[in-house]
Amino acid sequence: MTSHPRALSASIDPVRLDRLAEVAVKVGLQLQPGQDLVMTAPVAALPLVRRIVEHAYKAGAGLVTPFLSDEEVTLARFRHGREESFDRAAGWLYEGMGKAFSANAARLAIAGDNPMLLAGEDSAKVSRANKANSMAYQPALEKIAGFDINWNIVSYPNPSWAKVMFPDDEEDVAVAKLAEAIFAASRVNTDDPVTAWAEHNAALRTRTVWLNGKAFAALRFTGPGTDLTVGLADGHEWHGGASTAKNGITCNPNIPTEEVFTTPHALRVDGHVGSTKPLSYQGTLIDEISVRFEAGRIVEAKASKGLNVLEKVLDTDEGARRLGEVALVPHSSPISQSGLLFFNTLFDENAASHIALGQCYSKCFRNGATMTPDEIAAAGGNKSFIHIDWMIGSGAIDVDGVHADGTAEPVMRKGEWV
Amino acid sequence: MTSHPRALSASIDPVRLDRLAEVAVKVGLQLQPGQDLVMTAPVAALPLVRRIVEHAYKAGAGLVTPFLSDEEVTLARFRHGREESFDRAAGWLYEGMGKAFSANAARLAIAGDNPMLLAGEDSAKVSRANKANSMAYQPALEKIAGFDINWNIVSYPNPSWAKVMFPDDEEDVAVAKLAEAIFAASRVNTDDPVTAWAEHNAALRTRTVWLNGKAFAALRFTGPGTDLTVGLADGHEWHGGASTAKNGITCNPNIPTEEVFTTPHALRVDGHVGSTKPLSYQGTLIDEISVRFEAGRIVEAKASKGLNVLEKVLDTDEGARRLGEVALVPHSSPISQSGLLFFNTLFDENAASHIALGQCYSKCFRNGATMTPDEIAAAGGNKSFIHIDWMIGSGAIDVDGVHADGTAEPVMRKGEWV
Ligand SMILES: [Zn+2]
Ligand SMILES: [Zn+2]
Ligand SMILES: [Zn+2]
Ligand SMILES: [Zn+2]
Numbered sequence: 156m157t158s159h160p161r162a163l164s165a166s167i168d169p170v171r172l173d174r175l176a177e178v179a180v181k182v183g184l185q186l187q188p189g190q191d192l193v194m195t196a197p198v199a200a201l202p203l204v205r206r207i208v209e210h211a212y213k214a215g216a217g218l219v220t221p222f223l224s225d226e227e228v229t230l231a232r233f234r235h236g237r238e239e240s241f242d243r244a245a246g247w248l249y250e251g252m253g254k255a256f257s258a259n260a261a262r263l264a265i266a267g268d269n270p271m272l273l274a275g276e277d278s279a280k281v282s283r284a285n286k287a288n289s290m291a292y293q294p295a296l297e298k299i300a301g302f303d304i305n306w307n308i309v310s311y312p313n314p315s316w317a318k319v320m321f322p323d324d325e326e327d328v329a330v331a332k333l334a335e336a337i338f339a340a341s342r343v344n345t346d347d348p349v350t351a352w353a354e355h356n357a358a359l360r361t362r363t364v365w366l367n368g369k370a371f372a373a374l375r376f377t378g379p380g381t382d383l384t385v386g387l388a389d390g391h392e393w394h395g396g397a398s399t400a401k402n403g404i405t406c407n408p409n410i411p412t413e414e415v416f417t418t419p420h421a422l423r424v425d426g427h428v429g430s431t432k433p434l435s436y437q438g439t440l441i442d443e444i445s446v447r448f449e450a451g452r453i454v455e456a457k458a459s460k461g462l463n464v465l466e467k468v469l470d471t472d473e474g475a476r477r478l479g480e481v482a483l484v485p486h487s488s489p490i491s492q493s494g495l496l497f498f499n500t501l502f503d504e505n506a507a508s509h510i511a512l513g514q515c516y517s518k519c520f521r522n523g524a525t526m527t528p529d530e531i532a533a534a535g536g537n538k539s540f541i542h543i544d545w546m547i548g549s550g551a552i553d554v555d556g557v558h559a560d561g562t563a564e565p566v567m568r569k570g571e572w573v
Numbered sequence: 574m575t576s577h578p579r580a581l582s583a584s585i586d587p588v589r590l591d592r593l594a595e596v597a598v599k600v601g602l603q604l605q606p607g608q609d610l611v612m613t614a615p616v617a618a619l620p621l622v623r624r625i626v627e628h629a630y631k632a633g634a635g636l637v638t639p640f641l642s643d644e645e646v647t648l649a650r651f652r653h654g655r656e657e658s659f660d661r662a663a664g665w666l667y668e669g670m671g672k673a674f675s676a677n678a679a680r681l682a683i684a685g686d687n688p689m690l691l692a693g694e695d696s697a698k699v700s701r702a703n704k705a706n707s708m709a710y711q712p713a714l715e716k717i718a719g720f721d722i723n724w725n726i727v728s729y730p731n732p733s734w735a736k737v738m739f740p741d742d743e744e745d746v747a748v749a750k751l752a753e754a755i756f757a758a759s760r761v762n763t764d765d766p767v768t769a770w771a772e773h774n775a776a777l778r779t780r781t782v783w784l785n786g787k788a789f790a791a792l793r794f795t796g797p798g799t800d801l802t803v804g805l806a807d808g809h810e811w812h813g814g815a816s817t818a819k820n821g822i823t824c825n826p827n828i829p830t831e832e833v834f835t836t837p838h839a840l841r842v843d844g845h846v847g848s849t850k851p852l853s854y855q856g857t858l859i860d861e862i863s864v865r866f867e868a869g870r871i872v873e874a875k876a877s878k879g880l881n882v883l884e885k886v887l888d889t890d891e892g893a894r895r896l897g898e899v900a901l902v903p904h905s906s907p908i909s910q911s912g913l914l915f916f917n918t919l920f921d922e923n924a925a926s927h928i929a930l931g932q933c934y935s936k937c938f939r940n941g942a943t944m945t946p947d948e949i950a951a952a953g954g955n956k957s958f959i960h961i962d963w964m965i966g967s968g969a970i971d972v973d974g975v976h977a978d979g980t981a982e983p984v985m986r987k988g989e990w991v
Contacts, residue, residue, distance in 0.1 A: 188655065191663075198616060198641060205645045212653035219650070220663045223616060223641040227623045232637070235630035237606065245609075245638045247676075251669035258665075 166331040167202070167312060174343040175309060176206030178410060180214050182352040182397075183307030184261050185406045188215030193255050196265035198223040200311035203265055207309075220255075226272055226315060232284075233276040241283040244291035253295035259402055262299055262306040269315035270498035274438030281437065289540065302398070302518050305406035308501055310337050319498055340411040340490050340502060352407065359396035362415045362483075362572070366393040371556035374481060375563065376428060376508070378552035380445065385481050385510065386423025388535035392521045393417045401524060413490060413505040416482035418519040420535030422451040424478055431507055432546040435498040439464045444545060452476050453512075468512070474539025480511035480519075486550040486570025500544050508548025508567070513539035584749040585620070585730060592761040593727060594624030596828060598632050600770040600815075601725030602679050603824045606633030611673050614683035616641040618729035621683055625727075638673075644690055644733060650702075651694040659701040662709035671713035677820055680717055680724040687733035688916035692856030699855065707958065720816070720936050723824035726919055728755050737916055758829035758908050758920060770825065777814035780833045780901075780990070784811040789974035792899060793981065794846060794926070796970035798863065803899045803928065804841025806953035810939045811835045819942060831908060831923040834900035836937040838953030840869040842896055849925055850964040853916040857882045862963060870894050871930075886930070892957025898929035898937075904968040904988025918962050926966025926985070931957035 180186050192211050196204050204221050211219045232240075256262065273281050289296075299306050317329035324332065338344055342351045376383045395415030399405045430444035441461035446453045453476040458465050469476050484491070484507055491506040515536040517523040523531070532538060554567035565573045598604050610629050614622050622639050629637050650658075674680065691699050707714075717724050735747035742750065756762055760769045794801045813833030817823045848862035859879035864871045871894040876883050887894050902909070902925055909924040933954040935941040941949075950956060972985035983991045 189657065198619060201616060201643065205643065205649065208646045209649045209653055212649055212655070215655050217655075217658045218661055218663055219646070220666065221643070221646060223643075225619065225623065225639070225641075228626045228637070228639060231623070231627045231630055235627055237630075237633050237635075239607065240635045243636055245636055245673075247669040247672040248638065248666075250672075251665040254665040254668075255663075 166327045167334045171338045171343045172203060173206050174348050175338065175341055176203060176210045178341060178343055178348050178352060179207050179263060179307055179309040180210040181349055183309055183407050183410050184263060184305050185404050186211055186214045186216055186261055187404060189217050191217040191255060191260035192219045192263060193252055193260050194219065194221040194263045196221060196223055197267050197313050198225045199313040200265045200267050203311045207263065226269055229272065233273065233280055241280045242287050244287040246291040249291045249295050253298065256295055256298040256304050259304060261304055264308045265311050266308055266499060266501055267311040267313035267316050269313065269319060270435050271319050271438050302400045304402050305400045305404040306408055307406060307410060308408065309341065309410045310501060312337055320495065336493055336495055356396040359415060363393040363395045366415065369556055372559040373423065373557040374566065375555045375557055376547060376552055378549065380429040381427065381547065381552065383426040383428040385478065386420035388418040388420045388520065390521045390534050391417045392519055394519055409501060411490065411502065411505055413488040414482040414484045416480055416519065418515040418536055419478040419481045420451065421477040421537035422535060424448040424451045428547050430545050430547060431549040432503060433496060434545045436464060436468065436543065441465050468541065468543060471541050472539050474537050475513055475541050477537045478510050479513045479515035479537040479539065479542055480544065483508045483554065483567065484548060485572055486548065503546065504544040507546040508552065508554065509544045509546045511542050511544040513537065513541035513543060584745045585752045589756045589761045590621060591624050592766050593756065593759055594621060594628045596759065596761055596766050596770060597625055597681060597725055597727040598628040599767055601727055601825050601828050602681060602723050603822050604629055604632045604634055604679055605822060607635050609635040609673060609678035610637045610681060611670055611678050612637065612639040612681045614639060614641055615685050615731050616643045617731045618683045618685050621729045625681065644687055647690065651691065651698055659698045660705050662705040664709040667709045667713050671716065674713055674716040674722050677722060679722055682726045683729050684726055684917060684919055685729040685731035685734050687731065687737060688853055689737050689856050720818045722820050723818045723822040724826055725824060725828060726826065727759065727828045728919060730755055738913065754911055754913055774814040777833060781811040781813045784833065787974055790977040791841065791975040792984065793973045793975055794965060794970055796967065798847040799845065799965065799970065801844040801846040803896065804838035806836040806838045806938065808939045808952050809835045810937055812937055827919060829908060829920065829923055831906040832900040832902045834898055834937065836933040836954055837896040837899045838869065839895045839955035840953060842866040842869045846965050848963050848965060849967040850921060851914060852963045854882060854886065854961065859883050886959065886961060889959050890957050892955050893931055893959050895955045896928050897931045897933035897955040897957065897960055898962065901926045901972065901985065902966060903990055904966065921964065922962040925964040926970065926972065927962045927964045929960050929962040931955065931959035931961055
C-alpha cells in the first residue's frame with residue numbers, strides 16, 4: 156500500500172521504464188513544442204512520472220502539472236468521511252482542468268491503481284462519490300471523450316495492482332511479473348519502440364481501412380453459447396491505433412492497444428452472447444455473463460458471479476442496457492496470449508473482441524466532429540453515463556460482416572482475421 | 574531525493590508523527606465539520622499527509638484534496654524546460670484554489686522541501702518562474718495573507734532537507750535528528766499536545782495583551798553592533814499564537830511559533846542593525862548582514878557572504894528596502910536553544926527577535942479587516958512583492974519600548990522578557 160520506488164526499482168527494469176515514458180510522450184501524446192501537459196498518477200508510479208516529465212520537457216513541453224493520488228488517502232475518506240460529504244466533488248479542480256484542456260493542454264493518465272481498493276468499502280458511498288466526481292468532471296471529460304485534445308493512458312506496475320493479479324507471489328516477484336507484462340504489451344521490449352509502434356499502427360490501419368471500405372450493416376458473432384447480430388450505426392467509422400484529435404495532433408490514446416472499434420446501432424442488436432473473460436467492475440468480479448438482446452436492448456441477463464452488481468449497472472440509465480462500442484481483437488494478440496487477467500480495462504479489453512454497454516464515441520462516425528448529439532442519436536449512437544467493456548471473443552468465435560442486402564462474408568474465423 | 578516512507582518510518586516516531594497530524598488539524602486549522610481542506614506537501618511527506626487526512630476526516634472534513642510535489646519533477650523543468658516556458662504558471666490551478674478558498678476551504682501546507690534544491694540551477698530561470706507563480710497565485714494568496722480563511726503550515730522531516738541541516742550524518746540519522754527537532758519545536762513531545770498548545774497560546778496572549786496595552790510608538794534594539802529604533806505603525810496591533818480568521822475560526826497558522834509580531838512604520842526606522850543568524854534565501858546563505866536605515870529606508874547594506882543576492886533582493890521594488898514586520902522572540906525559546914539553523918523561515922524566525930523586509934500584514938492593525946490599501950499605507954504599512962524575515966535578536970540584545978512622549982521602558986533584557 157506504500158510507495159516504495161527505491162526498493163522496487165530492483166523489480167522494474169529502468170531501461171524499459173524509460174522507453175515506456177518515451178513512448179507515452181512521443182507516440183501516446185505526440186506532445187507538441189510549447190504544449191502544456193496535465194498528468195494524473197498513483198503516487199506509487201512516481202518513478203514513471205519522473206521519466207515522463209523529463210521526456211515531456213525534452214520534447215518542448217510548456218508546463219507539466221502532475222497530480223499524484225494515494226490509495227490510503229482515498230480509503231481514509233470512505234472510512235472516516237462524514238455522511239453528507241459523499242455527494243460532493245472538488246469541482247474547482249475539475250473545472251480548472253477543463254480550462255487547461257480548452258487552452259490545448261494535453262492529458263496523460265498513468266493507470267495502476269489497485270482494482271480491488273474499494274472492494275471492502277460501503278458500496279453506496281462509493282457509487283455516490285463516483286457519481287459526484289463524474290458529474291463534476293463531465294465538462295473536462297467531454298474534451299477528452301470528444302477528442303478535442305491529444306491524450307494518452309499508460310500503465311505502471313503498482314505493487315497493490317500486482318498483488319491482485321499475482322496474490323500468491325511475494326510483492327517484488329508480483330511487481331516484476333506485472334512489469335514484464337506491461338512492457339511486452341506496450342511494445343517497449345525492443346531498442347526502437349517508436350518504430351515498433353509506427354508498424355503496429357500501420358497494421359491496425361490496414362484493418363480499419365478494409366472495414367470502412369466494406370461499410371457493413373452489421374457484424375454477426377457465432378460460437379459456443381453465442382449468436383449475436385450487432386447492427387452498426389449509420390455512417391459509423393472504424394478506428395484503431397493512432398488517431399487524430401481535433402487539435403490536429405495524431406496520438407495513441409491507449410497504450411497498449413490491439414483493438415479496432417466502432418459504434419453499433421443502439422436499436423439494432425439481437426440475439427444472445429456470453430462473456431469469455433470475467434469483468435472486473437469496481438472491486439467486484441462479474442463472471443460468466445450471458446445476456447439476450449431484443450431490438451438493441453438487454454432483456455435478460457445472467458451471471459454466475461456478481462449478478463446483483465451487473466443488474467445495478469444495467470439499471471443506471473436507459474442507455475446502460477444498450478451498446479456503445481463493438482471492437483475486434485484477434486485471439487493471437489499478445490495480451491490474449493499472456494493468459495493474464497489484468498483487472499484493468501486498458502489491458503483486458505485488448506485481450507479479446509468485445510462490446511461495451513453505454514456511451515458511444517462520437518469520433519466513430521464519419522462526420523462525428525460536426526454532428527450534434529441529436530444527429531448522433533438519430534444515426535444509432537447510444538448515450539449513457541457508463542461505458543463498460545466486456546469480452547465476447549475467443550479462439551472459438553467466428554465473426555461475419557453482414558451487408559445491407561443480407562449477404563455476409565467472413566471477417567474472423569476461430570478468433571483470427573481471415 | 575526519493576520518497577521512502579517505509580524505511581524512514583524507522584527514523585520517525587509514528588506516535589509523535591500522528592500527534593503532529595492531530596495538532597495540525599485541531600490546533601493549526603481548527604478544521605470545522607463540513608469544511609473542505611486544500612493541502613500541499615512534498616511527496617516525501619506522504620506519511621504525514623496520510624495521518625493529517627485521517628484526522629481531518631475524523632474531525633468532520635468535507636473534501637480533503639492533497640497536492641503532492643516532487644523535487645525531481647521540479648528540477649526536470651529547470652534542466653530541460655524550453656526557454657519560453659519560464660514566464661508561465663498553471664494559472665487554472667491557482668485560480669481553482671482561489672475559488673476553493675472563496676468557498677471557505679481551509680489551507681494546509683506541509684513544509685519540508687530541500688532549501689538548497691534550486692541552488693545549482695539557472696537563477697534567472699528560477700526567479701522568472703517564481704515571479705510567474707507569484708503572480709498567478711496572487712488572488713488565492715490574498716485570501717490566505719488577508720486571513721479570510723483558517724490556514725496552517727506544519728513541517729515534515731524530508732530526507733533532502735535533513736541532509737542540508739546535517740550534511741555529515743547518514744540520511745537516516747539526519748532524518749531522526751530533524752524529526753526530533755520538529756517534534757520538540759511543534760510541542761508534540763507530550764501526551765496531550767492540544768493542551769500544551771492551549772497553554773502556549775495563553776502565554777503568547779499575555780505578551781500581546783501587554784504590548785497592545787502599552788501601544789508603544791517605537792521599539793529600540795541595542796546591543797553589540799546594533800542601535801536600531803523601529804517606529805511602529807499608527808494603530809498597529811500585536812499578534813502571536815492563535816488568531817481568528819475572517820471566517821470566524823481561531824487557528825494557529827504557524828506550527829511551531831514563538832513570536833509576537835506587529836507592523837512597523839515604513840517611514841520611521843532609523844539606526845543600524847546586524848543579523849544574529851545567517852539568512853537562507855533561495856539556496857544562498859546571506860551571512861553577517863549589517864544595514865543602516867534612514868527614515869525607514871535601508872541606505873547602506875553589507876554582508877560577509879551573499880551580498881550580491883542581498884542587493885538584488887533590496888532592489889526588487891521600493892518596499893523591499895523598508896520593514897513590514899517586527900517580531901519579538903525570547904532567546905530562551907526552544908528553537909533558539911536547539912542551536913540549529915533550519916534553513917527554513919518557519920523555524921529560524923522563531924529562534925530570535927527579527928525584522929522583515931517587504932510586505933506588512935494588514936491583520937497587524939487594530940482595524941485591519943476593514944482598512945483599504947491606501948489607509949494601510951497612510952498608517953505606515955509597507956507594500957512589496959517580498960517578505961523576508963531576518964534575525965536580529967540574541968542573548969546580548971536589549972529591547973526598550975518608546976512612548977510617544979519619548980520616555981522608554983524595558984521590554985527585553987539580554988534577550989528575555991522583563
Ligand atoms: Zn474497446
Ligand atoms: Zn470501450
Ligand atoms: Zn515573524
Ligand atoms: Zn515574517
